[in-house]
Amino acid sequence: MATPRGKRPSRRRSKEEEQEPTRTRRRDTKSAGKGWDEWKDRNKDARNKAGNRKRGPAPAWRVRLDQAFRLYTDDVELDDYKDPMDFMPTQVLLRRSAPNDEVWLQYYSAWVGRPVISNSWNGEHDIPDLLYIKWVEELDNDPDKKSQLYARSQWVAEVWVLDHFHAIEKTSAKGNSYTVYRRCVPTTRKSRTKCPHCEAGHPRTFGRKFHMSLFNGQHDALLKELEKYEDLCFNCFDGALEHSGYSCESCKAEFEVNTDSDGLVDEESVEFYEENEIECPECGVAGYAEATWKCVKEVGFGSGLHYEDGCEDPTPGDPWDMVLTLEAVKGGRGSNLVVRDVQPYDKSNFPALDGIDESTPLDLVSLFRFDTLKGQAGALRLKDNEIPIDLDTAQKELDAAISNYKADLIAEASTEEDSDSVPWDEEDEEAEE
Numbered sequence: 523m524a525t526p527r528g529k530r531p532s533r534r535r536s537k538e539e540e541q542e543p544t545r546t547r548r549r550d551t552k553s554a555g556k557g558w559d560e561w562k563d564r565n566k567d568a569r570n571k572a573g574n575r576k577r578g579p580a581p582a583w584r585v586r587l588d589q590a591f592r593l594y595t596d597d598v599e600l601d602d603y604k605d606p607m608d609f610m611p612t613q614v615l616l617r618r619s620a621p622n623d624e625v626w627l628q629y630y631s632a633w634v635g636r637p638v639i640s641n642s643w644n645g646e647h648d649i650p651d652l653l654y655i656k657w658v659e660e661l662d663n664d665p666d667k668k669s670q671l672y673a674r675s676q677w678v679a680e681v682w683v684l685d686h687f688h689a690i691e692k693t694s695a696k697g698n699s700y701t702v703y704r705r706c707v708p709t710t711r712k713s714r715t716k717c718p719h720c721e722a723g724h725p726r727t728f729g730r731k732f733h734m735s736l737f738n739g740q741h742d743a744l745l746k747e748l749e750k751y752e753d754l755c756f757n758c759f760d761g762a763l764e765h766s767g768y769s770c771e772s773c774k775a776e777f778e779v780n781t782d783s784d785g786l787v788d789e790e791s792v793e794f795y796e797e798n799e800i801e802c803p804e805c806g807v808a809g810y811a812e813a814t815w816k817c818v819k820e821v822g823f824g825s826g827l828h829y830e831d832g833c834e835d836p837t838p839g840d841p842w843d844m845v846l847t848l849e850a851v852k853g854g855r856g857s858n859l860v861v862r863d864v865q866p867y868d869k870s871n872f873p874a875l876d877g878i879d880e881s882t883p884l885d886l887v888s889l890f891r892f893d894t895l896k897g898q899a900g901a902l903r904l905k906d907n908e909i910p911i912d913l914d915t916a917q918k919e920l921d922a923a924i925s926n927y928k929a930d931l932i933a934e935a936s937t938e939e940d941s942d943s944v945p946w947d948e949e950d951e952e953a954e955e
Contacts, residue, residue: 582893583636583901589884591681591732593850595857607705611849611862612683614734616842619680619883621931625842626741629890630673632657638901639893640673641920649923650916652898652909659910677741680884681734684845687877688719688726703730727877733884736859743858748841751864756839759865761817761832768795768811775804777811843867892924 580588594609620627630640632653642651645658657671686706693699706726707717720726736744755761765787767779777800779791795811802808817832847863869875893901895913 581900582889582897583638586637586733586889589732591683591734593848593857593859595850595852597852605704607685607707609850611847612685613845613847615682615684615845615867617680617682617883618842619886620678621887622935625679626677627679627886627890628675628677630675631735631890632671632673634670634902636901638671638673638898639890641892641898641923643675644673649892650895650911650920652895652902652904652911655910656902656904675738676735677738678733678735678886678890680886681732682875682878683730683732684728684872685730686726686728686873687730688717688724690719690722690724728873729875729878731878731884733886733889735890737856739854740856740858743853744861747859747861751841751844751861754839754841754864755815755817755832755836756844756866757835757837758817758833761819761836763815763836763838764818765792765813766816767814768800769814770800770802770805770807771809771812772807773802773805774812775802776814839866887928891927892920895920 591614592608593612594604596609598604598609600606600609616625618625630643632638632640638653640651640653642649642654645651645654653671653673657669657673660667660669660671683705687703688706690702690704691699692702704719706719709716753762755763767787768777768791769775770777777795779795780788781791782788798810799808800811815836815838817834817836818829819832820827821830822828841861841864844864845867846861848859849862850857851860852858895911895917899909899913
């Protein structure tokens with residue numbers, strides 16, 4: 523009889539086989555003797571040793587992921603990697619950890635399932651860069667392909683999240699222990715339940731240090747958000763500041779200025795006092811004048827809108843040095859950060875920052891401006907035979923470029939002059955001329 527297509531003919535068992543117990547047809551592990559048990563025990567020991575093996579320092583790309591802070595909009599799906607509290611308005615304090623006491627540092631990065639730093643900014647500068655080399659190779663092979671290896675400009679800042687965090691110990695599938703941090707869940711009007719992390723007894727500290735990266739559009743949107751706070755009086759946080767004149771920095775005697783039709787200091791007076799040292803007629807001390815301010819408050823609506831005098835101690839300030847309440851909102855194809863509130867950073871208004879090492883700022887240059895070539899190769903998952911350059915020689919060139927970059931930063935800080943944000947060689951300077 524023909525066998526149906528796709529099936530094998532079954533072998534008919536002999537009478538002797540039919541009389542044998544069914545279990546004898548399976549593999550009898552007991553009959554394997556000591557060898558089988560020894561192999562299982564030996565393999566088990568090897569697995570345990572692999573799980574308990576001391577791990578070296580985490581690669582730079584892993585550090586970037588673990589220390590990253592991001593706020594999410596409501597349409598983003600919650601998963602095990604996101605803290606549910608990151609969907610809510612959050613109080614943060616931005617720190618001046620970038621070179622020359624700046625808040626933000628620009629860098630270029632690509633995402634290939636993990637972040638990869640571009641040393642050369644997509645070949646803009648002559649610096650060893652595996653990411654750029656692999657992108658050029660990919661482009662040569664397929665010019666029409668939309669490559670993941672093309673780096674995008676981003677801005678990074680050190681940020682302190684002013685909230686309570688729980689340290690939760692977990693164990694991976696391989697037996698490795700690790701710690702995740704989750705923010706304390708508040709009791710709300712709609713939810714009277716207590717924080718599950720508090721109920722579980724996980725240790726709690728206040729404050730955590732992160733880095734926060736924004737793409738160009740997000741960075742510009744946040745700058746625009748903070749523009750409305752530039753004229754805010756940081757004494758009463760209610761009025762707006764108006765430039766009323768100039769005074770002696772020593773004795774506070776007011777200097778004579780000209781005003782425009784709106785009663786504000788005119789441009790001619792501003793230019794004169796900003797660019798010249800003045801000898802005070804009252805105390806005789808010579809020096810640059812100090813700007814004075816007036817606080818005014820907006821009162822009423824519509825045709826009844828008018829301005830009244832504000833507080834008696836008008837104080838200018840920098841919103842970047844204030845506690846910002848940030849929230850993520852939908853914007854374009856992604857999300858933007860909006861500022862819900864601004865307040866001065868007064869330690870007496872917050873619990874002790876026992877979760878933050880205040881003495882050591884994040885090294886943003888080492889983490890984001892450059893990456894070692896081995897670090898790039900690891901992030902790109904390149905095997906040795908897939909690396910098209912001599913790593914040792916190229917790394918020496920990269921180390922020299924990093925040294926020049928840091929030397930330029932020191933020179934820029936000492937002379938207070940603008941310089942390029944990356945080291946240029948002579949050819950670049952000639953090209954600029």
